[in-house]
Amino acid sequence: MVRSFFLLLLLSGLLACNATDTTTESSLIDATATARIDSTLQSLVDAGSIAGVSALIFEKDQEVYYNAFGYADREAQKPMDRNTIVRIYSMTKPITGTALxxxxxxxxxxxxxxxxxxxxxxxxxxxxxxxxxxxxxxxxxxxxxxxxxxxxxxxxxxxxxxxxxxxxxxxxxxxxxxxxxxxxxxxxxxxxxxxxxxxxxxxxxxxxxxxxxxxxxxxxxGVPYADYVQAQVLDPLKMDNTHYVVPEADRGRFAAAYRMAEGEKLERVPDEAANSFNFQRWALTPGGYGLTSTIDDYMRFARMLVHKGTFDGATILKPETVELMATNQLSDTISQRMWLPSKGQVGFGIDFAVRTRPPASVEENHGKVGEFFWDGAASTLFWVDPVNELTAVLFVQKFPFDGALHKKFRDAVYGPIVLTGQ
Known part of the structure; x- marks a missing residue:
């Protein structure tokens, strides 16, 4: 009888501890953040500044946000969705750096x-x-x-x-x-x-x-670059929808590209120009651009990085290598930095921008110190936030590059910027 009593006490204590752990472990992407992101992305489509958008966020190994708004192909009324293939342009670069x-x-x-x-x-x-x-x-x-x-x-x-x-x-x-x-x-x-x-x-x-x-x-x-990156990065991560040349069977999933014309009117980039690189094989397999991907495929790459090189049974890099890549490599003596300061308080690591300080103004891009990220010419974006164990991927197909869109998405994810001392 006494033994049973103590077992009940022990079980009650364990349950109480578990309940406490669950309630105190905060999540960045809660119901408020989800509503904020939904509202932000929907408003961008409604305003006509983009044709379509999708966003995917993982936090602490859990999918905490996915949604899509608008069209991958506005003229054909084809919705943006999880299977949409987009041109990732310079988001090819971190994949190349990983291969190197x-x-x-x-x-x-x-x-x-x-x-x-x-x-x-x-x-x-x-x-x-x-x-x-x-x-x-x-x-x-x-x-x-x-x-x-x-x-x-x-x-x-x-x-x-x-x-x-x-x-x-x-x-x-x-x-x-x-x-x-x-x-x-x-x-x-x-x-x-x-x-x-x-x-x-x-x-x-x-x-x-x-x-x-x-x-x-x-x-x-001694291996052709396209074959090397396929064997060493894409295949192990099961990024089966990531290619230089979009397979013919998948071209119905390929998003149209759009550009902002005079009068702030969004117009379609002619398919002949938009698809010319990715619908045939060229001699050049660039490391800086050229890959196409789906949002889930690219998220697998991002999750490998937040896991310090290993994901879903595949080890691509060692933890210390990922840390090296995510460490600022620019000394203060390098004062001429082109447009890099427009990304916020950042330096540059190995094929990633690296956030070194909190935002200095509410106009800057939001983000956590230690975050590393990059984006693409058609306004795509991804980042890895080790502090929150968070990875985010944003897919759109809009020219010219829209930094304001990224600012709005980041603010929706993290909430309004609160400056230190305010």
């Missing part, structure tokens, strides 16, 4: 090795320092070699200056390294023949460094 870092883990290179050690195409680089009085290029030897770290953080000086009106810009355009008919090796040869836009490590300038990463993967592994 699998070779780093094998000891194939060190980050501060010179690029030329593996790719002689980039030996003895010259730097464009400006035009002379006749408009000719003034060149000088690079102060140091381009390193692999440089091509992972956009400090290489390798650029595609398509809008530069100098002789240098004209030379870059004529050389045309990123032509789709070039193989990655031909692309590298052409970039190697061009002067750098600045001395390695002096500036942060977004550009084709990640395409050079894809070439480096191919050069070091």
């Amino acid at each position: 870092m699998t070779l780093y883990e094998e000891g194939a290179f060190q980050l501060d090795d010179s690029l030329a050690q593996y790719a002689p195409e980039f030996a003895d680089m010259q730097v464009f320092v400006g035009p002379d009085e006749d408009g000719n290029m003034i060149l000088e030897p690079a102060k140091r070699p381009v390193t692999i770290r440089d091509i992972t953080r956009h400090t290489s000086g390798i650029v595609t200056s398509t809008s530069d009106t100098t002789a240098y810009g004209k030379l870059v355009r004529e050389t045309d390294p990123m032509n789709r008919e070039n193989t990655l090796e031909q692309m590298a040869e052409k970039f190697g023949s061009l002067p750098l836009a600045f001395h390695p490590g002096d500036q942060w300038a977004y550009g084709p460094s990640v395409d050079v990463q894809a070439f480096l993967v191919e050069r070091i592994s």
